Amino acid sequence: MASDLETEVQGIDRSLMGCSAEEIALKWLQTSDLPKEIYMHLACYVPKIYCRGPNPAPQREDMLAQHVLFGPMEWYLCGEDPTFGFQKLEKSNKPSHLCGRVFKVGEPTYSCRDCAVDPTCVLCMECFLGSIHREHRYRMTTSGGGGFCDCGDTEAWKEGPYCQKHEHNTSETTEEEDPLVHLSEDMIAKVYNIFAITFQYAVDILTWEKENELPPGLETVEKTDTYYCMLFNDEVHTYEQVIYTLQKAVSCTQKEAIGFATTVDRDGRRSVRYGDFQYCDQAKSVIVRNTSRQTKPLKVQVMHSSIVAHQSFGLKLLTWLGNIIGYSDGLRRILCQVGLQEGPEGENSSLVDKLMLSDSKLWKGARSVYHQLFMSSLLMDLKYKKLFAIRFARNYRQLQRDFMEDDHERAVSVTALSVQLFTVPTLARMLIIEENLMTTIVSTFMDHLRHRDIQGRFQFERYTALQAFKFKRVQSLILDLKYVLISKPVDWSDDLRQKFLDGFDVFLELLKCMQGMDPITRQVGQHIEMEPEWEAAFTLQMRLTHVISMIQDWCALDEKVLIEAYKKCLSALMQCHSGFTDGEQPIVLSMCGHSVETIRYSVSQEKVSIHLPVSRLLAGLHVLLSKSEVAYRFPEHLPLSELSPPMLIEHPLRCLVLCAQVHAGMWRRNGFSLVNQIYYYHNVKCRREMFDKDVVMLQTGASMMDPNHFLMIMLSRFELYQIFSTPDYGKRFSSENSNKDVLQQNNTLIEEMLNLVIIIVGERFIPGVGQISATDEIKREIIHQLSIRPMAHSELVKALPEDENKETGMESVIEAVACFKKPGLTGRGLYELKPECAKDFNLYFYHFSRAEQSKAEEAQRKLRRQSRQDTALPPPVLPPFCPLFESLINILQCDVILCIMKTILQWAIEHNGYAWSESMLLRVFHLIGMALQEEKQDIENADEDNVITFTFSQKISRPGEAPSNSPSILAMLETLQNAPHLEVHKDMIRWILKTFNAVKKLRERSSTSPVSEAEGNIMEESSRDKEKAERKRKAEIARLRREKIMAQMSEMQRHFIDENKELFQQTLDELETSTSRVHDNNPSVSDTKLIALGPEQTKVTEQRQVVTCILCQEEQEVKVDNRAMVLAAFVQRSTVLSKNRNKVIADPEKHDPLFMHPDLSCGTHTGSCGHIMHAHCWQRYFDAVQAKEQRRQQRLRVHTSYDVENGEFLCPLCECLSNTVIPLLPPPRRLFNSLDSSSQQNLTWWLRIISQQVKALCMLQDQESSSKPTCSNSEKMDELQLPEGFIPVLQPKNPYSESIKEMLKTFGTATYKVGLKVHPNEEDPRVPVMCWGSCAYTIQTMEQMLSDEDKPLFGHLPCRQDDCLTSLTRFAAAHWTVSSLSAVQGHFCTLLSSLVPNEKNGNLTCILDIDMFHLLVCLVLSFPAVHCLDFSGVSLGTGDIHIFHLVTMAHIVQIILTSSTEENGMDQEDHSGEEEVVLALYKCIGQHAGSALKEISSGWHLWRSIKAGIMPFLRCSAMFFHYLNEVPVPPELQVSGGNQFEHLCSYLSLPNNLICLFQENSKVTNTLVESWCNNDEVKRYLQGQRQAISYPRESNKLIDLPDDYSCLINQASNFSCPKSGGDKSRAPTLCLVCGAMLCSQSYCCQTELEGEDVGACTAHTYTCGSGVGIFLRVRECQVLFLAGKTKGCFYAPPYLDDYGETDQGLRRGNPLHLCRERFKKIQKLWQQHSITEEIGHAQEANQTLVGIDWQHL
Secondary structure, three states: OOHHHHHHHHHHHHHHHHOOHHHHHHHHHOOOOHHHHHHHHHHHHHHHHHOOOOOOOHHHHHHHHHHHHHHHHHHHHHHHHHHHHHHHHHHOOOOOOOOOEEOOOOOEEEOOOOEEEEOOOEEHHHHHOOHHHHHHOOOEOOOOOEEEEOOOOOOOOHHHOOOOHHHHHOOOOOOOOHHHHHHOHHHHHHHHHHHHHHHHHHHHHHHHOOOOOOOOOOOOOOOOOOOOEEEEEEEEEEEHHHHHHHHHHOOOOOHHHHHHHHHHHHHHHEEEEOHHHHHHHHHHHHHHHHHHHOOOOEEEEEEEEHHHHHHEEEEEEEEHHHHHHOOOOEEEEEHHHHHOOOOOOOOOHHHHHHHHOOHHHHHHHHHHHHHHHHOOOOOOHHHHHHHHHHHHHHHHHHHHHHHHHHOOOHOHHHHHHHHHHHOHHHHHHHHHHHHHHHHHHHHHHHHOOOOOOOOOOOOOOOOOHHHHHHHHHHHHHHHHHHHHHHHHOOOOOOHHHHHHHHHHHHHHHHHHHHHHOOOOOOOOOOOOOOOOOOHHHHHHHHHHHHHHHHHHHHHHHOHHHHHHHHHHHHHHHHHHHOOOOOOOOEEEEEEEEEEEEEEOOOOOOEEEEEOOOOHHHHHHHHHHHHHHOHHOOOHOOHHHHHHHHHHHHHHHHHHHHHHHHHHOOHHHHHHHHHHHHHHHHHOOOOOOHHHHHHHHHHHHHHHHOOOHHHHHHHHOOOOOHHHOOOOHHHHHHHHHOOOOHHHHHHHHHHHHHHHHHHHHOOOOOOEEEEEEOHHHHHHHHHHHHHOOOOHHHHHHHOOOOOOOOOOOOHHHHHHHEEEEEOOOOOOOEEEEEEEHHHHOOOOOOOOOOOHHHHHHHHHHHHHHHHHHOOOOOOOOOOOOOHHHHHHHHHHHHHHHHHHHHHHHHHHHOOOOOOOOOHHHHHHHHHHHHHHHHHHHHHHHHOOOOOOOOOOOHHOOOOOOOOOOOOOHHHHHHHHOOOOOOHHHHHHHHHHHHHHHHHHHHHHHHOOOOOOOOOOOOOOOOOHHHHHEEEEEEHHHHHHHHHHHHHHHHHHHHHHHHOOOOOOOHHHHHHHHHHHHOOOOOOOOHHOOOOOOOOOOOOOOOOOOOEEOOOOOEEEEOOOOOOOOOOEEEEEEOOOEEEEEEEOOOOOOOOOOOOOOOOOOEEEEEEEEEEEEEEEEHHHHHHHHHHHHHHHHHHHHOOOOHHHHHOOOOEOOOOOOEEOOEEOOOOOOOHOOOOOOOOOOOOHHHHHHHHHHHHHHHHHHHHHHHHHOOOOHHHHHHOOOOOOOOOOOOOOOOOOOOOOHHHHHHHHHHHHHHHHHHOOOOOOOOOHHHHHHHHHHHHHHHHHHHHHHHOHHHOOOHHHHHHHHHHHHHHHHHHHHOOOOHHHHHHHHHHHHHHHHOOOOOOOOOOOHHHOOHHHHHHHHHHHHHHHHHHHOOOOOOHHHHHHHHHHHHHHHHHHHOOOOOOOOOOOOOOOOOHHHHHHHHHHHHHHHHOOOOOOOOOHHHHHHHHHHHHHEEEEEEHHHHHHOOOOOHHHHHOOOOOHHHHHHHHOOOOOOOHHHHHHOOHHHHHHHHHHHHHOOHHHHHHHHHHHOOOOOOOOOOOOOOOOOOHHHHHHHOOOOOOOOOOOEOOOOEEEOOOEEEEOOOOHOOOOOEOEEEEOOHHHHHHHHHOOOOOEEEEEOOEEEEEEEOOOOEEOOOOOEOOOOOOOOOOOOOOEEOOOOOOOOHHHHHHHHOOOHHHHHHHHHHHHHHOOOOOHOO
16 A cells, blocks of 8 residues: 555656746736636645645655745746846845844843833844843843844834844835835736735635535545544643553554654644544544543544645745745735735735634644744734734734633734734834723723622632633733833823723723622631632732732823822722721720720621722822822812721721731631731732732821821721720730730730831831832832841842832842852852941831841841940931821820820839730830931921921820829830840830930920920939949959869869870870771881882881771771671762763673773772771661662652662761672781792793793683593693692682671672673672772772862872772772682783783784773782782782883883874973983884884973873872872872872882883883784774874863853754754753753653663763763753662752852843853762762752652653
């Protein structure tokens, strides 16, 4: 079947390619009925080109379509070859001054905070870099796709609207020039024809709804039975559901199903089956059946293939039109005309209308194509942008209705275009005036919120999921309203006033529906059963916050509008209140000789609502009246006389009382919903239009009332009236009520009530309430935030309210009040408050939460203590009120407040009789302080003739009237000053009295009439000084006493030590030995030259090592025959040093790791945290961990941070991830190095002996493998000529205890298992090789790290790494004792044969392919296995030094072969001796290699490159022999600088001129060099046929990152997913090790790894980092660490903004720059192999990380 189809398709292709575009175009030119002709052409050819089989073939389709379908149209348009025609058009066209680039998903966009008219004005990267804005404060975000660049739009920018590129295009064009003048009449007619026909065709076919027949004019004669089963996207079903359903329905593989699902998600639809009708219909029914259980089913249609073909072509046509109009503005203008031309049906019949109105019926792909076309045509042509905006506004209601029904996100809905139209100030104004847009938006919004209660308020109870979804959609309307209002008008026309006020009316209707919504009643007795729905109402409030603020801003700009709006708002409030007052009885309150009438209402018993937007809007407008002085200039226009203050304050007061009662714990039974509502009411997001406005409303009301009346109503609402109006009620109340709770509640209410009084009188920092500017308001907010603690920039921004442009205004004032401290390696930059701002601190600042208040109080008192001031926190000096609010001051001196103060002071004096609290008293002090400050300012600012009405100081000096004769407030304060129970608050009382005196003096000075003298003795300054002096004296005495006692104690200690000298000496000795360090300052070796190896090795006295087990705390000495002690260790594969990451071991089971290649493609690294345990304690601990893990698995399947199945556990002490343990051993070389003969043999002799021994061993092995049982052993022995003293059949005795042997095996097996990724097997001969390799590799990584950081070789490793290397080296040296002896001997023979050829091993490994340090370690550590059979008296050390010299020579040859010495004219030092020697060796190598080595004249350069190349090898060797033989390090190697090379040579007993090694044994070395160089691979390398590593190897670093983060974003936005054909990747992720960009976290790029599906990053870690990876998630600006499949964590990125903060998730959008120090830190983690450990710690600390499926990233 398939092959038939293929041939048929090929046949069609050939016939189609035969068509000539030119001929068809000519035919079209001659016809009289062009539409019919074109339709016939399309009807014939479209089905032949598109949809010819189950899978689309886009390349073939595009090629044919261009040839057969678009070609003729282009010929027709141009009348000549289109390539020339379009070029001419482009030449004659003036380039546009608009950029109009449409953003791709994830592309970086930039907005200028200084110049953009609103935050939606953005630039693409190219325009931004060429604009003036890059020097301004800009924001960077990543686009969600779909918007376009506003460069060139003069309405979008206050300045700098053009970048350099678009500036040239603005020169000579007059604004209204018609672009059609550049086109000929004939051209215009042809373009018009083609555009009209094709656009009509595309719209018809895309909006066509029948599945089985074509639109008229497109039917073909023969109808085939080929259908597609088309699956459409929706936002209800998940990827998983779709994939599962498809696998069932069309029986495809999971891979194919994932492909289908990805395409459906991207394009909105995809055919999942192709065939006859029945075949497709069957798939449809399965899909529908499978997905309709929980939700509505997936949308599936069976469509005839020709319809699908025409629709595919329709989309291509729209894209083609978009490209064509790019050639010329004239063409664009014609397309706009065609699109907006009314059709015969009248209203809404233009093509643009049709497309818009059927938007919600189209699939995703079709929508985005036509939206793009609208953007590149209608929105780029300013004349038609206006006409389109009008069409859009007229259809607004319908479009929004469709959007509510549609389930796609707003980004792919046509309604999202509102942001392109409504944010243009001129368009927005025009639409408000001509189309009444503001009214339309608000009323559309009201239409969709239909649920109301009897009073007509919104009701959000029992919100279903569907309603919640709709509600979310409705909120986008508020966004549109915000766009319309965002730019404020400067000149108002009468029309604009009228339409704005019409809109304001409708908006008030909306607010009226919110006034009093979600009312609540206090639960008494039992807890509320169901938490009521509160979030919807608050979401609505939050969304509207900015709109309400913006409407007030509009009103403020025009006096007429403000007055009208104020009247409308007031009458709306009246209407709301008239519905509320039923059945509230009037009562009369009287107190201190005043009485007031109010209503009986108790918040704790009746309904109360927190939503009062109408009252709050009125409060806002009232402040504007004061600020703009309209209130004083046109009082006759304002209904101020109609205001009823008690009505104004009623509801806001209830709301504040509700908060107070919630604080007092009276509403606990109402559950969390109420707590949350109170939280948001005060929260920075809402408070501006909620809490703040309620306070303003109370200030407004109180400023128009008698303060006594106001306070009485307030006491009544707080339910405190009785306590203060009835004398002695407090005493009765506290004696009758034994219930602690009730007393506590009452106290809290009194505190809250006093707090409210402080707020009403003290909060003047709103322009219009107090005489201040907006910057003062922000300054004050910042001062109080920073009084709590120093804060980072982002924290401060979060704590300040944002305006509609997301600005807080902080940057303009922050420098005045705070200093910035830069961050270190971690943490972030902090702002600290300047000390001179502390005087403005107000303890009762109204935006503090309770927690913040107590923190701030503590911090400020601490500061005052530090600067030796008293700890009083007096009220700050306040700015004066505006005239409209002036009368508020009188609250402080009215009778009721004085009565309240007196009562509370009285309670404090008789403090046992009453329930009172200190914070209540403190608030009274604060109020008294405020009043005195006011009076002081009043007197200071008074003129000659003004009578001072504020006489607080006199009122507090008067005692009470007869009969009670209570003392005056002042007298009470003096009494309290000496009260012992108020010691803490003495400073505050003293401050009040001092201020009182100052006021009194001022009064006396200013008034000629004597003021009544204050009674009571006022404490004078002198007495204060006396008291201060007294305190100082006492402190001095105390200090002297302390010093004396200390001196006595130290004297006693000395005596004790003298008397018990011996005892002390003993403990000191023990201390010396007990540390696990080996002391380097060993007396025996201080003077001699230190040598690390060989017969002349420096002798070191053996040191005892006593260590403590962290599990059982027992001490034990490390000995050969003791129980084993172990270190927790972590073994991992590593590619940190790798020079070739692409190498893959094909079959790990057969891989032979004996020789390490110098590219170090993958090594085995061992690390340890350095904590020591007994082996048996560890075993017990590990068994417990395993058991716990098995129990846990049955309970809940969650990953832990360690994988027990792989032997992982956490160190019991530091929780560091470990997967095995290293045994602690005494230095092993001492055990095997007993014999030492004095005769010093040279290399030649040693090689001869060794070769004989090796030969003997080989023969023995051969015979054993093929031994005949007849032969006796002794005969065989005779056949071999054995070297003297060599007994090959001896089995050496193992010196170690059983438990140590056990641990040697454990660690060896672990290294083998991890390093080779195989199953553990102790018997495998490769185990010892892996152990030696791990030792060598770990030393190499340490050396590399030290040299990267320019640190000396010794003395600078942290002790955990030092301990680890010691143990690892000792372990590796001892491991042969538990391996098969013959295997280790075999390894030694093979290793040696690579350097010293023998008959058996003919084919040598090439010297270029061996890492010499690995070779050295393996040879030295396997040598004892051969040496233990040798009783001739040669020491191990002799072998060591010869092996070392041999390997060093091989390495020198390696360096010379691969060195590319560049001759450069640097100053040559004179080393004539060395030069000649080097040149001689070079020549010798050249001869043996048989290939031309480059001629070298100067040996000096060569010697330099040899020295540089061999340095890392010598450093590693020094470390290795130091840890192996325990020889202390010469001090010269413990400092950097100096001549390291000489010191290393002397420590390693090498000659300073290394070439001497070759001369000393010239005979042998000649043959060796010859055998090394005479190798095919070497020759191939020298002929340039292969690569080799050159020395020194360059250090691996992480990739270079750009300084500016937006470069990365740009790079990522250009990266498309490699698998899903050109689709943009959603989570582009950069590998920091190799620089690869990956498509992470998506189905398309999942691969299978060890039988599991893993994401691109996890798969990449296995090839690039052998399981460990470091990535940068570019869109999130987050570093990702991965290790294996189950471990991962996020890490702070190395990019910081100017405030020293990271921006993970790019939420703030501040420009980010690379912080090199932080990047170095990440690099160091990688080089130290600490990534896995870092992940472990992160996962232990944060349990949420454990639940993430890391393998899918």
